[in-house]
Amino acid sequence: PGKRAALPKGMILQVQYDRSELVDRTIATVERNLGEGALLVAVVLLIVVGNWRAAFIVASVIPLAFLMMISGMHALGISGNLMSLGALDFGLVVDGAIVVVENTLRLMGEAQRLKGRELTADERRRIVINAAGGVARPVFFGMAIIALVYVPVLSLGGVEGKLFQPMAQAVMLALAAALIVTFTLVPALCARLLRGEKVRQPSVSEKEDSLPEITADNHITHNGGFAGLVIRGYRPVLDFALRHPAALLVPSAVLLAVALRIFLTLGSQFTPRLDEGSITAMVYKPVGMSLDRSLEIEQQTEREILRRFPQVTRTFSRIGTSAVATDPMPPNENDLYIFYKPLDQWPQGPDMPRNKSELVAAIEKAATALAPEQSFLFAQPIEMRFNEMLEGTRADLSVKIFGDDYDVLERLAAQAREELQGVPGTANAAFEAASRTHSVVVEINHDAMVRLGLGTAEVNRAIASAIGGDEVGFIADGEHRHAIVVRMPESLRADTKSILSLPLRVGASGLVPLDRVASLREMRTVEPILHDNGKRRAALMVNLNTSDIEGYVTAARARLDGKLALPESYRIEFGGQFRQLEAARARLMIVVPAALLMIFLLVYSALGSVRHAAVVYTGIPFAITGGVLALWLRDMPFSITAAIGFIAVSGIAMLNGLVLIDHINALRRKLPVIEAVRQAATDRLRPVLSTAMVAGIGFVPMAISQGAGAEVQRPLATVVIGGVLSSTVLTLLLLPAI
Known part of the structure; x- marks a missing residue:
């Protein structure tokens, strides 16, 4: 209050x-x-x-x-x-x-x-x-x-x-x-x-004055009824x-x-999946998308879900950089939380989802049709954090490929994703992070800069001010101060012609456009490059629609071993909840026999x-x-x-x-x-x-x-x-x- x-x-x-x-x-x-x-x-x-x-x-x-x-x-x-x-x-x-x-x-x-x-x-x-x-x-x-x-x-x-x-x-x-x-x-x-x-x-x-002797046939007489x-x-x-x-x-x-x-x-899993009564959709959009555009798509998606699915009671999203330093998220990613009614209150109909898995599939289909550029990985709020705590990924299973050349890692990860889609039990498989980002590289003509008397720092500062913005003042609102930032409008920041026309100050009063001293080249760069224990890796996040996680891993490992030709020094590792199952089972394989021996000695001492x-x-x-x-x-x-x-x-x-x-x-x-x-x-x-x-x-x-x-x-x-x-x-x- x-x-x-x-x-x-x-x-x-x-x-x-x-x-x-x-x-x-x-x-x-x-x-x-x-x-x-x-x-x-x-x-x-x-x-x-x-x-x-x-x-x-x-x-x-x-x-x-x-x-x-x-x-x-x-x-x-x-x-x-x-x-x-x-x-x-x-x-x-x-x-x-x-x-x-x-x-x-x-x-x-x-x-x-x-x-x-x-x-x-x-x-x-x-x-x-x-x-x-x-x-x-x-x-x-x-x-x-x-x-x-x-x-x-x-x-x-x-x-x-x-x-x-x-x-x-x-x-x-x-x-x-x-x-x-x-x-x-x-x-x-x-x-x-x-x-x-x-x-x-x-x-x-x-x-x-004594208890009765026990005989072989005196037990029925005092037992009646059942x-x-x-x-x-x-x-x-x-x-x-x-x-x-x-x-x-x-x-x-x-x-x-x-x-x-x-x-x-029978198959094996770490623990049965607990139905939390809610859904978390990890939403991925193209890298480089602005926060405003990402927010617009997200709001449209939430409105469409609430309109199409009466089972859903409310939604909310986390989008953009979090205030929590340990949970960074770029503008093109967000977590969508979906809350629904108890199953017995769901409306019935021929086209209505009958259970949670059908609801998830229907939501994904509707949201993808609304904005094809977004993809989804579905989980549950606590389950997602639990998986993240276990292996650093939010899915049921992670497939990590280790090696030195990121181009090779990217190619192998794409092949692995295609192969995993054919393994029974795969609900969806997605890249852990967007491997390539659209970038514009500024290539400076140093001879032209020398002739005009410009330095590299001046060129960099002009580009940074135009695209990133410069603070030129502030507006006082009581105890609060709001910065005034000047930069190019968003529609021009991705336009190479507009960037090349940026004015550069020469001498006391002269101005020359950027294209006099530099040229631009568009390319796709790697961002970010992920490491485990100092080793480069590419990773896939896989959610499953089967409870037999161990059986799935066995089948997936066999398929990848047969289909992927790994160069020397490259390797594939599987992570996720099944690792905890393996660890627990390995420990129990040692401790249970020891406990059984103790129990045997206890029974022997009794008999x-x-x-x-x-x-x-x-x-x-x-x-x-x-x-x-x-x-x-x-x-x-x-x-x-x-x-x-x-x-x-x-x-x-x-x-x-x-x-x-x-x-x-x-x-x-x-x-x-x-x-x-x-x-x-x-x-x-x-x-x-x-x-x-x-x-x-x-x-x-x-x-x-x-x-x-x-x-x-x-x-x-x-x-x-x-x-x-x-x-x-x-x-x-x-x-x-x-």
């Missing part, structure tokens, strides 16, 4: 572009996805557990762990945004609580069935202590494993580190908070709220898997091989057996199988966000495998191996199914969301949902068979 009041009458101050609008929309998407995910998790818990008290206890972990996570983020200076909260799944948060509550329900049900009466408060307390203690080790190690799988993300550096490290930190804080709540509040609530079910007749094996139905259907399938393990191992191995083959064809740890590790490839197939079915390329999804689902698979193997080892002390495996698989069916379902269901809102920022979350959620499905089958059928 204060700044507006200080403006002269008739002038208004208007915010043209505010990035906080996009931030607010993405935060709203995150909040909606988290809220819907939490609600779905609670509903699934109620259905699977079949006990509203137990479901309430598990669901209570969500708000408490979330608040503790937010407090930790505040203490560490991590902001809540699309990236930091993008991988948070409340299904992961409640996994440990599910195992504790399920074990408590199982032991309470067995004890109550054997005693034939309701348990006393003291008995419930003892059972809760035993139940929590019995699964403390696998739950702790399992949650630690899930946290450890995010360690590779913390190792990322550069831009990718700034983007994804907060995501890993937030998940690890949430898991730590959930672990604390799981072994403090959850047991206390179990002792207070869980009662068990009433039993009509006492069991002959009633024991008043859980009982699932268990009754699971037992025959489990028996078949135990009798015929090869019937599962062979198809699983084939499916794994198919998934690996599919993975190689005390290399063989058992290896069995738990079989969950990783089969979890990845489901994630790959899910990406393929949804036609999504591999990206860093998808990689984080693979990391998360690997941790879930190992958690469930660890819980099952640990229970098998406990039962082997009392039962034969086959009976122990059968009993453990049945006992852990409900917790494994619950953890898998809530982990997958918690990501469903992210997987199907269409809000701002959902593009970044969808690959991660898709991988987790697919991986959870395949890893659950492994844990419940293949792992017992192994």
Whole structure:
């Protein structure tokens, strides 16, 4: 308000572009996805557990762990945004609580069935202590494993580190908070709220002061409803898997091989493209165009866009030299910002654009028809700055040709541009800068100057004054001074005859025209000559209409290598977001194996057996199988966000495998191996199914969301949902068979 009041009458101050609008929309998407995910998790818990008290206890972990996570983020200076909260799944948060509550329900049900009466408060307390203690080790190690799988993300550096490290930190804080709540509040609530079910007749094996012995067939009687139905259907399938393990191992191995083959064809990108809700057009006009003419064309273009496209709400342009010294722009270039309505408010019609890409194509066609001398390179405001920060160019991809002779570089760049137009996935390709500028060279006749008594400085000063102008005075306007500049009119400044007729003062009163001592020659000169690390280069800016950036680069590189004959010491380099993908993948290729080794040692310390740890590790490839197939079915390329999804689902698979193997080892002390495996698989069916379902269901809102920022979350959620499905089958059928 204060700044507006200080403006002269008739002038208004208007915010043209505010990035906080996009931030607010993405935060709203995150909040909606988290809220819907939490609600779905609670509903699934109620259905699977079949006990509203137990479901309430598990669901209570969500708000408490979330608040503790937010407090930790505040203490560490991590902001809540699309990236930091993008991988948070409340299904992961409640996994440990599910195992504790399920074990408590199982032991309470067995004890109550054997005693034939309701348990006393003291008995419930003892059972809760035993139940929590019995699964403390696998739950702790399992949650630690899930946290450890995010360690590779913390190792990322550069831009990718700034983007994804907060995501890993937030998940690890949430898991730590959930672990604390799981072994403090959850047991206390179990002792207070869980009662068990009433039993009509006492069991002959009633024991008043001890927990029941576990047998191979006492688990169905205390499971009713959905859980009982699932268990009754699971037992025959489990028996078949135990009798015929090869019937599962062979198809699983084939499916794994198919998934690996599919993975190689998925394509790759750094991060999914975020729809910012606006368009930036980088407009290029002929070099040497005056600012007035450039501004006239730009105003005509904006009026035409607003007239032709009702989807567009407003436009504005940045043209001419910026006040920011780091963002120079000649008069022939400008950035055109285009803002449009939400897609559901677009008018429908046979000739109307139906999506953003069609709108961009239609705008380019209309603007080019209006002023054929201008060309366009389309992007988004933040995306453009992001690309510029990464590689110094504003496009998705830059193709740089290095060499010594600029004429050769210019020829090679033109050939490369023509070849790239034929590569599938090219939206448009443009030169980074106009390579040639129309210039007029003044060639001085020194003999004529000597005869007339003129010096070179006098000739240069006369030309500079006529074309560039001389300040001859000023006009005072209060505290402001406005310079008076005299020069030739614009229509004459490009006219060689007018320039040659410039008068030069000779002696005290004589005047001679410029053509007496000089001649003019028109030519096209190089401006500017660009360098990288002291090496001359020409560059192309390429925007893509494909999400498979890595696949495009591979195809483009092969085409250019086959079509362009590079002289010795000349080379081609590709730059852009895919370089960050390569850097992140190279780092992960080193860090991920190291993290997996640490996790293996952790699993080994929990189970005390290399063989058992290896069995738990079989969950990783089969979890990845489901994630790959899910990406393929949804036609999504591999990206860093998808990689984080693979990391998360690997941790879930190992958690469930660890819980099952640990229970098998406990039962082997009392039962034969086959009976122990059968009993453990049945006992852990409900917790494994619950953890898998809530982990997958918690990501469903992210997987199907269409809000701002959902593009970044969808690959991660898709991988987790697919991986959870395949890893659950492994844990419940293949792992017992192994």
